[in-house]
Amino acid sequence: MLSKQLMQNLVSKNIICSSLFPKYFNSKIVNSADEAVKDVKDGSTILAGGFGLCGIPENTINALVKKGTKDLTIVSNNCGVDDFGLGLLLQTRQIKRMVSSYVGENACFESQYLKGELEVELNPQGTLAERIRAGGAGIPAFFTPTGTGTNFANGGNIIKYDQNGECEIESKKKEVRVFNGQEYVMEEGIVGDFAIVKAWKADKMGNLVYRGSARNFNPNMATAGKITIAEVEEIVENGELDPNEIHTPGIYVQRIFKGDSFEKRIERKTITKSDQDKSTDDKPKTDAQLRRERIIRRAALEFKDGMYCNLGIGIPTLASNYIQPGINIELQSENGILGMGPYPTAEKVDPDFINAGKETITTIAGSSLFSSAESFAMIRGGHVDLTILGALQVSKTGDLANWMIPKKMVKGPGGAIDLTSSGSRVVVTMEHVAKNGSHKILENCNLPLTRANCVDRIITDMAVFDVNKGEGLILVEIAEGITVEDVKASTGCEFQVSDNLQTMGQAN
Numbered sequence: 313m314l315s316k317q318l319m320q321n322l323v324s325k326n327i328i329c330s331s332l333f334p335k336y337f338n339s340k341i342v343n344s345a346d347e348a349v350k351d352v353k354d355g356s357t358i359l360a361g362g363f364g365l366c367g368i369p370e371n372t373i374n375a376l377v378k379k380g381t382k383d384l385t386i387v388s389n390n391c392g393v394d395d396f397g398l399g400l401l402l403q404t405r406q407i408k409r410m411v412s413s414y415v416g417e418n419a420c421f422e423s424q425y426l427k428g429e430l431e432v433e434l435n436p437q438g439t440l441a442e443r444i445r446a447g448g449a450g451i452p453a454f455f456t457p458t459g460t461g462t463n464f465a466n467g468g469n470i471i472k473y474d475q476n477g478e479c480e481i482e483s484k485k486k487e488v489r490v491f492n493g494q495e496y497v498m499e500e501g502i503v504g505d506f507a508i509v510k511a512w513k514a515d516k517m518g519n520l521v522y523r524g525s526a527r528n529f530n531p532n533m534a535t536a537g538k539i540t541i542a543e544v545e546e547i548v549e550n551g552e553l554d555p556n557e558i559h560t561p562g563i564y565v566q567r568i569f570k571g572d573s574f575e576k577r578i579e580r581k582t583i584t585k586s587d588q589d590k591s592t593d594d595k596p597k598t599d600a601q602l603r604r605e606r607i608i609r610r611a612a613l614e615f616k617d618g619m620y621c622n623l624g625i626g627i628p629t630l631a632s633n634y635i636q637p638g639i640n641i642e643l644q645s646e647n648g649i650l651g652m653g654p655y656p657t658a659e660k661v662d663p664d665f666i667n668a669g670k671e672t673i674t675t676i677a678g679s680s681l682f683s684s685a686e687s688f689a690m691i692r693g694g695h696v697d698l699t700i701l702g703a704l705q706v707s708k709t710g711d712l713a714n715w716m717i718p719k720k721m722v723k724g725p726g727g728a729i730d731l732t733s734s735g736s737r738v739v740v741t742m743e744h745v746a747k748n749g750s751h752k753i754l755e756n757c758n759l760p761l762t763r764a765n766c767v768d769r770i771i772t773d774m775a776v777f778d779v780n781k782g783e784g785l786i787l788v789e790i791a792e793g794i795t796v797e798d799v800k801a802s803t804g805c806e807f808q809v810s811d812n813l814q815t816m817g818q819a820n
Contacts, residue, residue: 340518340562341547342569345375348541352381352506355408359444359504359533360388360398363647363684364416364579364670366663367526368397369510369543371571377404387411387444387502389437389529389684390724394420396577402430409471411502413437414724416670417579422722428473431481434722436464437646438688438730439499441532445685446501448535448564455489455496456692458733461764464725465497469760470718477719507537510571511560512664514544515553518562524664524681527559528647531683534560541567545574559683576663579670584655603743603773606791609634610771611700611741612819615641622646622691622731624701625669627741631700634819644696646687646727651679668727691727691734699731703740703767705757708805710767710779712740713759725762732763744772744802751804753777753785775799776816777807784808789816 362368392399409431424430467485474480512523612634643652653674776789785807
């Protein structure tokens with residue numbers, strides 16, 4: 313590489329034009345977030361790093377709120393919470409469209425969408441990560457199995473409601489092709505006018521290093537912005553960062569600033585209870601808690617030695633507390649961790665280490681950290697052995713619906729569609745009936761599908777079913793105190809009863 317001094321000499325002799333090589337003549341370091349976003353215009357498309365509140369560019373977001381730039385299209389896995397992160401831009405009505413994967417617990421996000429005040433283009437999480445990675449790599453489109461057979465390929469997802477709660481804008485049908493006997497849907501790459509990312513350290517060349525699971529979407533976003541703005545905790549001299557440990561090369565980064573402060577808010581501070589806490593937690597468990605524990609303890613028996621497993625939010629994650637002696641598994645989290653450990657003790661809580669459920673976690677010896685795109689490459693590539701996740705509905709042929717109730721509730725697809733499209737074994741854990749007593753195991757799902765014919769086993773508080781693809785359900789285990797007639801009354805479809813029907817197993 314030519315030195316800056318040599319480049320300046322060549323310009324002074326009119327051998328080259330300085331406008332061709334602006335990076336040689338302008339420092340990438342700016343003084344503040346306000347200066348970094350000064351040329352962000354109304355209507356811009358902004359790619360924002362972070363997962364939940366972990367690794368978000370909070371100072372840059374605050375600067376955009378202050379600037380008042382409006383009609384923005386924000387591409388981000390989610391949109392913060394009501395009063396922090398990207399949620400602040402929702403509150404000030406500066407966002408026109410969200411391109412995201414997960415609505416989660418952001419009530420403002422869900423409310424504006426359902427009221428027709430916000431356009432929302434939902435994507436499976438792995439598809440979103442790969443669209444961004446492709447955009448940054450100059451790839452206009454690619455084919456993925458994720459979303460085939462659902463509205464994510466067929467079209468019909470509501471992007472914008474009108475004031476009467478009816479569809480005003482809906483997603484279009486996408487091209488589907490067959491490769492090696494399997495359907496794949498075409499998805500287009502994403503490029504933004506700006507990318508805003510959060511890193512741990514940067515040098516003056518713009519090389520970035522992330523910390524923990526705060527890496528997530530940040531490296532992918534950084535590559536796909538026409539102008540990438542990195543806010544960092546520390547700026548060091550060139551040469552201080554080990555080249556082997558740089559996550560984002562400086563070629564992708566145009567502006568750097570050191571953040572004034574970082575709140576690093578934690579959505580779900582989750583800690584390991586001490587023995588003393590456990591001994592004092594002697595309140596009798598409610599019926600709901602006992603039913604939930606029954607599901608958790610049965611799900612834990614699905615783990616086999618040597619498995620790589622991805623566990624959904626809630627009951628699936630808690631099953632890892634009951635791994636049986638002699639069983640060793642590795643837990644993969646889609647936000648970029650392989651080798652998750654237990655919840656931390658109170659003094660070791662670290663906001664840069666969370667799982668996909670936004671809970672604080674630790675890592676085990678031999679764990680690894682990586683970007684969201686890398687995480688879903690593992691998933692899509694079939695390297696995860698077992699997926700356990702929740703559901704709103706499951707059909708007798710193994711169709712799964714678990715991400716929205718039209719016009720009422722939308723959580724977003726998250727990583728579920730990628731996980732159930734990967735070829736891994738899929739186990740659903742859920743209460744047998746809904747809170748209002750309605751059936752959740754049905755002849756056919758009547759909610760938008762996550763994936764058709766993907767579920768291998770259903771574990772509820774009443775029973776365990778195996779899914780015989782193309783034929784139906786087989787009742788293989790039944791909880792103590794429950795009869796086959798009880799199960800039939802609580803199930804919305806017919807099923808076979810195994811000749812070797814067992815009492816539901818429970819991990820100790």
